[in-house]
Amino acid sequence: MRLHDESRNTEHFYQQVAQINEKYFEFWREHTFLQWEWWLSVGLSIIPWIIWWKYINKKSTARYMSAAFFIIIISSWLDFFGVVNGLWYYSGIVIPTIPSYVPWDLCLIPVTMTLFMQFKPHVSSIKKAIVYASLVAFVGEPVFDWIGLYEIVNWKHIYSFPIYAIIYLTADWITKRKSFGPVQ
Incomplete structure:
Protein backbone atom coordinates (compact mmCIF):
# COMPACT_ATOMS: atom_id res chain seq x y z
CA MET A 1 0.00 0.00 0.00
CA THR A 32 5.02 38.20 -23.78
CA PHE A 33 3.67 36.84 -27.05
CA LEU A 34 4.15 39.38 -29.88
CA GLN A 35 5.81 41.93 -27.56
CA TRP A 36 9.24 43.41 -28.48
CA GLU A 37 11.07 40.87 -26.30
CA TRP A 38 9.30 38.03 -28.07
CA TRP A 39 10.18 39.42 -31.52
CA LEU A 40 13.80 39.90 -30.47
CA SER A 41 13.89 36.33 -29.20
CA VAL A 42 12.40 35.01 -32.46
CA GLY A 43 15.08 36.88 -34.39
CA LEU A 44 17.77 35.48 -32.09
CA SER A 45 16.38 32.02 -32.82
CA ILE A 46 16.53 32.31 -36.62
CA ILE A 47 19.32 34.71 -37.59
CA PRO A 48 22.21 32.82 -35.91
CA TRP A 49 21.44 29.66 -37.90
CA ILE A 50 21.31 31.64 -41.16
CA ILE A 51 24.73 33.10 -40.32
CA TRP A 52 25.98 29.64 -39.35
CA TRP A 53 24.85 28.13 -42.64
CA LYS A 54 26.54 30.92 -44.58
CA TYR A 55 29.90 30.74 -42.78
CA ILE A 56 30.36 27.14 -41.64
CA ASN A 57 32.93 25.12 -43.53
CA LYS A 58 30.64 22.97 -45.69
CA LYS A 59 33.19 20.13 -45.75
CA SER A 60 32.99 19.94 -41.95
CA THR A 61 29.26 20.41 -41.46
CA ALA A 62 28.76 16.97 -39.86
CA ARG A 63 31.57 17.60 -37.36
CA TYR A 64 30.16 20.94 -36.32
CA MET A 65 26.55 19.71 -36.25
CA SER A 66 27.61 16.88 -33.93
CA ALA A 67 29.26 19.40 -31.65
CA ALA A 68 26.22 21.71 -31.91
CA PHE A 69 23.86 18.90 -30.86
CA PHE A 70 26.09 18.15 -27.88
CA ILE A 71 26.12 21.86 -26.96
CA ILE A 72 22.33 22.08 -27.30
CA ILE A 73 21.74 19.06 -25.06
CA ILE A 74 24.14 20.19 -22.34
CA SER A 75 23.21 23.88 -22.38
CA SER A 76 19.47 23.10 -22.39
CA TRP A 77 19.80 20.72 -19.46
CA LEU A 78 21.97 23.12 -17.43
CA ASP A 79 19.65 26.03 -18.24
CA PHE A 80 16.61 24.01 -17.18
CA PHE A 81 18.42 23.05 -13.97
CA GLY A 82 19.20 26.70 -13.23
CA VAL A 83 15.65 27.88 -13.88
CA VAL A 84 13.89 25.17 -11.85
CA ASN A 85 16.31 25.72 -8.97
CA GLY A 86 15.63 29.45 -8.89
CA LEU A 87 19.08 30.58 -10.01
CA TRP A 88 17.78 32.69 -12.92
CA TYR A 89 14.81 33.12 -15.23
CA TYR A 90 14.01 34.64 -18.61
CA SER A 91 11.51 37.07 -20.02
CA GLY A 92 10.62 37.34 -23.68
CA ILE A 93 10.69 33.60 -24.22
CA VAL A 94 9.67 32.35 -27.65
CA ILE A 95 7.58 29.46 -26.34
CA PRO A 96 6.77 28.73 -22.69
CA THR A 97 8.32 25.26 -22.68
CA ILE A 98 11.62 23.53 -22.17
CA PRO A 99 14.30 24.56 -22.99
CA SER A 100 14.04 27.62 -20.87
CA TYR A 101 15.29 30.09 -23.46
CA VAL A 102 15.35 28.73 -27.03
CA PRO A 103 17.52 31.50 -28.55
CA TRP A 104 20.31 30.94 -26.02
CA ASP A 105 20.28 27.14 -25.71
CA LEU A 106 19.36 26.08 -29.25
CA CYS A 107 20.78 28.93 -31.30
CA LEU A 108 23.24 31.46 -29.89
CA ILE A 109 25.46 29.14 -27.85
CA PRO A 110 25.81 26.29 -30.40
CA VAL A 111 26.18 28.67 -33.37
CA THR A 112 28.71 31.02 -31.81
CA MET A 113 30.65 28.20 -30.21
CA THR A 114 31.00 26.15 -33.39
CA LEU A 115 31.86 29.20 -35.51
CA PHE A 116 34.46 30.16 -32.90
CA MET A 117 35.94 26.67 -33.14
CA GLN A 118 36.20 27.02 -36.91
CA PHE A 119 37.87 30.45 -36.67
CA LYS A 120 41.69 30.22 -36.48
CA PRO A 121 41.78 26.44 -35.92
CA HIS A 122 45.55 26.51 -35.28
CA VAL A 123 45.10 28.50 -32.03
CA SER A 124 45.14 26.46 -28.83
CA SER A 125 41.71 25.10 -27.87
CA ILE A 126 42.32 26.06 -24.24
CA LYS A 127 43.09 29.68 -25.18
CA LYS A 128 40.01 29.80 -27.38
CA ALA A 129 37.86 28.27 -24.63
CA ILE A 130 39.06 30.93 -22.18
CA VAL A 131 38.33 33.74 -24.65
CA TYR A 132 34.93 32.29 -25.60
CA ALA A 133 33.88 31.65 -21.99
CA SER A 134 34.98 35.17 -21.03
CA LEU A 135 33.01 36.76 -23.86
CA VAL A 136 29.83 34.83 -23.09
CA ALA A 137 29.99 34.99 -19.28
CA PHE A 138 31.20 38.58 -18.94
CA VAL A 139 29.75 40.25 -22.03
CA GLY A 140 26.88 38.13 -23.41
CA GLU A 141 25.14 37.33 -20.14
CA PRO A 142 25.41 40.91 -18.79
CA VAL A 143 24.00 42.30 -22.06
CA PHE A 144 21.01 39.92 -21.84
CA ASP A 145 20.64 40.91 -18.19
CA TRP A 146 20.82 44.63 -19.08
CA ILE A 147 18.13 44.41 -21.78
CA GLY A 148 15.91 42.42 -19.43
CA LEU A 149 15.81 39.02 -21.14
CA TYR A 150 17.85 37.27 -18.42
CA GLU A 151 17.19 37.85 -14.74
CA ILE A 152 19.74 36.58 -12.26
CA VAL A 153 18.27 35.50 -8.94
CA ASN A 154 20.95 33.47 -7.19
CA TRP A 155 23.86 33.30 -9.63
CA LYS A 156 26.99 35.22 -10.59
CA HIS A 157 28.44 35.54 -14.09
CA ILE A 158 31.77 34.18 -12.85
CA TYR A 159 30.04 30.83 -12.16
CA SER A 160 29.22 30.56 -15.87
CA PHE A 161 32.82 30.98 -16.98
CA PRO A 162 34.10 27.45 -16.20
CA ILE A 163 30.88 25.91 -17.49
CA TYR A 164 31.21 27.57 -20.89
CA ALA A 165 34.91 26.71 -21.02
CA ILE A 166 34.25 23.02 -20.29
CA ILE A 167 31.41 22.85 -22.82
CA TYR A 168 33.66 24.53 -25.40
CA LEU A 169 36.56 22.16 -24.80
CA THR A 170 34.32 19.09 -24.93
CA ALA A 171 32.56 20.22 -28.10
CA ASP A 172 35.91 21.10 -29.68
CA TRP A 173 37.15 17.61 -28.81
CA ILE A 174 34.07 16.16 -30.56
CA THR A 175 34.87 18.09 -33.75
CA LYS A 176 38.39 16.68 -33.84
CA ARG A 177 37.46 12.98 -33.74
CA LYS A 178 38.80 10.94 -36.59
CA SER A 179 35.59 8.90 -36.67
CA PHE A 180 34.14 11.40 -39.16
CA GLY A 181 35.63 9.45 -42.03
CA PRO A 182 33.62 8.18 -44.97
CA VAL A 183 30.74 5.80 -44.34
CA GLN A 184 31.75 2.24 -45.19
Whole structure:
Protein backbone atom coordinates (compact mmCIF):
# COMPACT_ATOMS: atom_id res chain seq x y z
CA MET A 1 0.00 0.00 0.00
CA ARG A 2 2.90 2.36 0.62
CA LEU A 3 3.84 2.43 -3.09
CA HIS A 4 0.27 3.42 -3.98
CA ASP A 5 0.40 6.32 -1.46
CA GLU A 6 3.69 7.56 -2.93
CA SER A 7 2.17 7.39 -6.40
CA ARG A 8 -0.77 9.49 -5.24
CA ASN A 9 1.58 12.05 -3.69
CA THR A 10 3.59 12.21 -6.91
CA GLU A 11 0.39 12.68 -8.90
CA HIS A 12 -0.56 15.58 -6.60
CA PHE A 13 2.74 17.36 -7.33
CA TYR A 14 2.40 16.79 -11.07
CA GLN A 15 -1.11 18.24 -10.96
CA GLN A 16 0.27 21.33 -9.22
CA VAL A 17 3.01 21.65 -11.85
CA ALA A 18 0.42 21.32 -14.63
CA GLN A 19 -1.72 24.05 -13.04
CA ILE A 20 1.26 26.40 -12.69
CA ASN A 21 2.27 25.71 -16.30
CA GLU A 22 -1.26 26.50 -17.44
CA LYS A 23 -1.20 29.80 -15.51
CA TYR A 24 2.22 30.63 -16.89
CA PHE A 25 1.06 29.93 -20.45
CA GLU A 26 -1.82 32.39 -19.94
CA PHE A 27 0.62 34.97 -18.54
CA TRP A 28 2.98 34.40 -21.49
CA ARG A 29 0.16 34.73 -24.03
CA GLU A 30 -1.06 38.01 -22.51
CA HIS A 31 2.27 39.66 -21.59
CA THR A 32 5.02 38.20 -23.78
CA PHE A 33 3.67 36.84 -27.05
CA LEU A 34 4.15 39.38 -29.88
CA GLN A 35 5.81 41.93 -27.56
CA TRP A 36 9.24 43.41 -28.48
CA GLU A 37 11.07 40.87 -26.30
CA TRP A 38 9.30 38.03 -28.07
CA TRP A 39 10.18 39.42 -31.52
CA LEU A 40 13.80 39.90 -30.47
CA SER A 41 13.89 36.33 -29.20
CA VAL A 42 12.40 35.01 -32.46
CA GLY A 43 15.08 36.88 -34.39
CA LEU A 44 17.77 35.48 -32.09
CA SER A 45 16.38 32.02 -32.82
CA ILE A 46 16.53 32.31 -36.62
CA ILE A 47 19.32 34.71 -37.59
CA PRO A 48 22.21 32.82 -35.91
CA TRP A 49 21.44 29.66 -37.90
CA ILE A 50 21.31 31.64 -41.16
CA ILE A 51 24.73 33.10 -40.32
CA TRP A 52 25.98 29.64 -39.35
CA TRP A 53 24.85 28.13 -42.64
CA LYS A 54 26.54 30.92 -44.58
CA TYR A 55 29.90 30.74 -42.78
CA ILE A 56 30.36 27.14 -41.64
CA ASN A 57 32.93 25.12 -43.53
CA LYS A 58 30.64 22.97 -45.69
CA LYS A 59 33.19 20.13 -45.75
CA SER A 60 32.99 19.94 -41.95
CA THR A 61 29.26 20.41 -41.46
CA ALA A 62 28.76 16.97 -39.86
CA ARG A 63 31.57 17.60 -37.36
CA TYR A 64 30.16 20.94 -36.32
CA MET A 65 26.55 19.71 -36.25
CA SER A 66 27.61 16.88 -33.93
CA ALA A 67 29.26 19.40 -31.65
CA ALA A 68 26.22 21.71 -31.91
CA PHE A 69 23.86 18.90 -30.86
CA PHE A 70 26.09 18.15 -27.88
CA ILE A 71 26.12 21.86 -26.96
CA ILE A 72 22.33 22.08 -27.30
CA ILE A 73 21.74 19.06 -25.06
CA ILE A 74 24.14 20.19 -22.34
CA SER A 75 23.21 23.88 -22.38
CA SER A 76 19.47 23.10 -22.39
CA TRP A 77 19.80 20.72 -19.46
CA LEU A 78 21.97 23.12 -17.43
CA ASP A 79 19.65 26.03 -18.24
CA PHE A 80 16.61 24.01 -17.18
CA PHE A 81 18.42 23.05 -13.97
CA GLY A 82 19.20 26.70 -13.23
CA VAL A 83 15.65 27.88 -13.88
CA VAL A 84 13.89 25.17 -11.85
CA ASN A 85 16.31 25.72 -8.97
CA GLY A 86 15.63 29.45 -8.89
CA LEU A 87 19.08 30.58 -10.01
CA TRP A 88 17.78 32.69 -12.92
CA TYR A 89 14.81 33.12 -15.23
CA TYR A 90 14.01 34.64 -18.61
CA SER A 91 11.51 37.07 -20.02
CA GLY A 92 10.62 37.34 -23.68
CA ILE A 93 10.69 33.60 -24.22
CA VAL A 94 9.67 32.35 -27.65
CA ILE A 95 7.58 29.46 -26.34
CA PRO A 96 6.77 28.73 -22.69
CA THR A 97 8.32 25.26 -22.68
CA ILE A 98 11.62 23.53 -22.17
CA PRO A 99 14.30 24.56 -22.99
CA SER A 100 14.04 27.62 -20.87
CA TYR A 101 15.29 30.09 -23.46
CA VAL A 102 15.35 28.73 -27.03
CA PRO A 103 17.52 31.50 -28.55
CA TRP A 104 20.31 30.94 -26.02
CA ASP A 105 20.28 27.14 -25.71
CA LEU A 106 19.36 26.08 -29.25
CA CYS A 107 20.78 28.93 -31.30
CA LEU A 108 23.24 31.46 -29.89
CA ILE A 109 25.46 29.14 -27.85
CA PRO A 110 25.81 26.29 -30.40
CA VAL A 111 26.18 28.67 -33.37
CA THR A 112 28.71 31.02 -31.81
CA MET A 113 30.65 28.20 -30.21
CA THR A 114 31.00 26.15 -33.39
CA LEU A 115 31.86 29.20 -35.51
CA PHE A 116 34.46 30.16 -32.90
CA MET A 117 35.94 26.67 -33.14
CA GLN A 118 36.20 27.02 -36.91
CA PHE A 119 37.87 30.45 -36.67
CA LYS A 120 41.69 30.22 -36.48
CA PRO A 121 41.78 26.44 -35.92
CA HIS A 122 45.55 26.51 -35.28
CA VAL A 123 45.10 28.50 -32.03
CA SER A 124 45.14 26.46 -28.83
CA SER A 125 41.71 25.10 -27.87
CA ILE A 126 42.32 26.06 -24.24
CA LYS A 127 43.09 29.68 -25.18
CA LYS A 128 40.01 29.80 -27.38
CA ALA A 129 37.86 28.27 -24.63
CA ILE A 130 39.06 30.93 -22.18
CA VAL A 131 38.33 33.74 -24.65
CA TYR A 132 34.93 32.29 -25.60
CA ALA A 133 33.88 31.65 -21.99
CA SER A 134 34.98 35.17 -21.03
CA LEU A 135 33.01 36.76 -23.86
CA VAL A 136 29.83 34.83 -23.09
CA ALA A 137 29.99 34.99 -19.28
CA PHE A 138 31.20 38.58 -18.94
CA VAL A 139 29.75 40.25 -22.03
CA GLY A 140 26.88 38.13 -23.41
CA GLU A 141 25.14 37.33 -20.14
CA PRO A 142 25.41 40.91 -18.79
CA VAL A 143 24.00 42.30 -22.06
CA PHE A 144 21.01 39.92 -21.84
CA ASP A 145 20.64 40.91 -18.19
CA TRP A 146 20.82 44.63 -19.08
CA ILE A 147 18.13 44.41 -21.78
CA GLY A 148 15.91 42.42 -19.43
CA LEU A 149 15.81 39.02 -21.14
CA TYR A 150 17.85 37.27 -18.42
CA GLU A 151 17.19 37.85 -14.74
CA ILE A 152 19.74 36.58 -12.26
CA VAL A 153 18.27 35.50 -8.94
CA ASN A 154 20.95 33.47 -7.19
CA TRP A 155 23.86 33.30 -9.63
CA LYS A 156 26.99 35.22 -10.59
CA HIS A 157 28.44 35.54 -14.09
CA ILE A 158 31.77 34.18 -12.85
CA TYR A 159 30.04 30.83 -12.16
CA SER A 160 29.22 30.56 -15.87
CA PHE A 161 32.82 30.98 -16.98
CA PRO A 162 34.10 27.45 -16.20
CA ILE A 163 30.88 25.91 -17.49
CA TYR A 164 31.21 27.57 -20.89
CA ALA A 165 34.91 26.71 -21.02
CA ILE A 166 34.25 23.02 -20.29
CA ILE A 167 31.41 22.85 -22.82
CA TYR A 168 33.66 24.53 -25.40
CA LEU A 169 36.56 22.16 -24.80
CA THR A 170 34.32 19.09 -24.93
CA ALA A 171 32.56 20.22 -28.10
CA ASP A 172 35.91 21.10 -29.68
CA TRP A 173 37.15 17.61 -28.81
CA ILE A 174 34.07 16.16 -30.56
CA THR A 175 34.87 18.09 -33.75
CA LYS A 176 38.39 16.68 -33.84
CA ARG A 177 37.46 12.98 -33.74
CA LYS A 178 38.80 10.94 -36.59
CA SER A 179 35.59 8.90 -36.67
CA PHE A 180 34.14 11.40 -39.16
CA GLY A 181 35.63 9.45 -42.03
CA PRO A 182 33.62 8.18 -44.97
CA VAL A 183 30.74 5.80 -44.34
CA GLN A 184 31.75 2.24 -45.19
